[in-house]
Amino acid sequence: DAGVIQSPRHEVTEMGQEVTLRCKPISGHNSLFWYRQTMMRGLELLIYFNNNVPIDDSGMPEDRFSAKMPNASFSTLKIQPSEPRDSAVYFCASSLGFRPGELFFGEGSRLTVL
Amino acid sequence: QQQVKQSPQSLIVQKGGIPIINCAYENTAFDYFPWYQQFPGKGPALLIAIRPDVSEKKEGRFTISFNKSAKQFSLHIMDSQPGDSATYFCAASFGYALNFGKGTSLLVTP
Numbered sequence: 001d002a003g004v005i006q007s008p009r010h011e012v013t014e015m016g017q018e019v020t021l022r023c024k025p026i027s028g029h030n031s032l033f034w035y036r037q038t039m040m041r042g043l044e045l046l047i048y049f050n051n052n053v054p055i056d057d058s059g060m061p062e063d064r065f066s067a068k069m070p071n072a073s074f075s076t077l078k079i080q081p082s083e084p085r086d087s088a089v090y091f092c093a094s095s096l097g098f099r100p101g102e103l104f105f106g107e108g109s110r111l112t113v114l
Numbered sequence: 115q116q117q118v119k120q121s122p123q124s125l126i127v128q129k130g131g132i133p134i135i136n137c138a139y140e141n142t143a144f145d146y147f148p149w150y151q152q153f154p155g156k157g158p159a160l161l162i163a164i165r166p167d168v169s170e171k172k173e174g175r176f177t178i179s180f181n182k183s184a185k186q187f188s189l190h191i192m193d194s195q196p197g198d199s200a201t202y203f204c205a206a207s208f209g210y211a212l213n214f215g216k217g218t219s220l221l222v223t224p
Contacts, residue, residue: 004157031210042116042216043158043203056211091157102148103212105157 004106012112018080023092035091082113120215135189135218137204144206152201194222
């Protein structure tokens with residue numbers, strides 16, 4: 001059974017460009033999370049969707065970041081315009097249910113903004 | 115602020131040793147405490163988890179010890195192997211959101 005699938009795995013872009021990261025959660029999971037991982041701040045929750053509805057976006061750093069979940073099998077995280085401080089590994093994770101059980105993480109998208 | 119404080123930041127043990135990673139939290143509403151293991155280039159994966167109604171949980175060579183009064187919990191890896199070399203994250207939650215510690219990089223030498 002396929003796990004959480006993220007694309008692209010690596011993205012190098014220049015400051016000011018738009019970046020779109022994509023995620024396909026595990027089929028049947030109704031909770032989806034976007035996390036950002038950096039050495040300085042560790043794993044930070046950016047946004048949480050339940051049944052395709054954004055429940056908590058308090059972790060989204062600023063208006064440059066936006067996330068959508070148009071259906072149960074697809075989500076995007078967009079950064080526009082990108083800045084060097086956005087360089088990080090972005091993880092998508094999914095789980096079954098509203099209460100935390102096991103989070104299944106994708107392999108991440110490593111973003112480098114020059 | 116960091117809701118879960120994890121230590122040490124890095125750890126080196128010899129094969130067969132018992133590395134211990136510690137975490138502390140302040141929010142007494144937390145009721146779920148998992149540990150995740152992450153290998154380079156991969157996402158974190160659930161290793162073992164505990165709820166505060168028990169003081170210890172074992173799964174294979176991995177044990178969580180939980181001290182509710184001290185608001186601390188720890189991961190012990192028995193008979194550690196080079197394949198256990200990874201980054202370990204503790205976490206805590208009371209709802210949908212997991213609050214992660216900053217991670218411990220473990221190296222098990224042959």
